[in-house]
Amino acid sequence: MLTLYYAPGSCALATHIALFDAGAPFETKRVDFGAGEQRRPDYLAVNPKARVPALATEHGVLTETPALLAYVAQRFPAAKLAPIDDPFAFAQVQEFNSYLCSTAHVAHAHLRRGTRWVDAGETDAMEAMKRYVPTSVAKIFELIDSKMLKGPWVLGERYSICDPYLYTLTRWLGDDGVDINSLPKVREHRARMIERDSVKRALAEQDIPA
CATH class of the missing domain: 1.20.1050.10 (Glutathione S-transferase Yfyf (Class Pi); Chain A, domain 2)
Structure with a gap:
């Protein structure tokens, strides 16, 4: 199961949409920036950059939106979200x-x-x-x-x-x-x-x- 860490309205929305496009099994965890949750030790253990998005996979955590989007396209090729064969x-x-x-x-x-x-x-x-x-x-x-x-x-x-x-x-x-x-x-x-x-x-x- 993939886990997407996001803050509402942030650039994490792009990966959130793409995961739905891909038909991926995933869950989400909200990071409350107003409460400073991005700087708390439990989140820094996920993403030491203290930013979103972060995508936890069975192989580890990925960060940076272009990387997450490319991963989704390649992980779920049947959705045809990118021309990965070209x-x-x-x-x-x-x-x-x-x-x-x-x-x-x-x-x-x-x-x-x-x-x-x-x-x-x-x-x-x-x-x-x-x-x-x-x-x-x-x-x-x-x-x-x-x-x-x-x-x-x-x-x-x-x-x-x-x-x-x-x-x-x-x-x-x-x-x-x-x-x-x-x-x-x-x-x-x-x-x-x-x-x-x-x-x-x-x-x-x-x-x-x-």
Whole structure:
């Protein structure tokens, strides 16, 4: 049995959706960030990074969303969540998800997680990062909208592990000061995702709105 550790509305939502897409047997454990559970010894024993998601498997614990999504696709190949039989196409999946992880998510984190990059006492630097978030995030999603979203799904006609990850990050656009209506393909992708049963089930389990 797989166990997904998550915080509601975090990037763990992408793996949560993918596990439902895959028809995987799994359970979930909520990590209450408001209560500081991510820093408690029992959770640090699971993930010493003190972050989510973490996926406990029979072989050990995996962290980092691109790795978890790739694992789900490869562990449950019948679900066809990635072109795992085509090295180039699978690398393109990893390319997209790595961009979300290393660039889009990092830009978003500048809004509330500035202490990852500068000391909390550097108030000018902290405020500068926050002010730039609407601009930096908008540029990232304009590129996704114009060049990287190839069809109704990220890869074109084929739904994949890229789609729940993109959906998860588009949920944050409003807080980042970006109008999703300026991104027509991203907006349509989000609307399409909301209709999927796997998305509805994950949202319901995390008790968060669509």
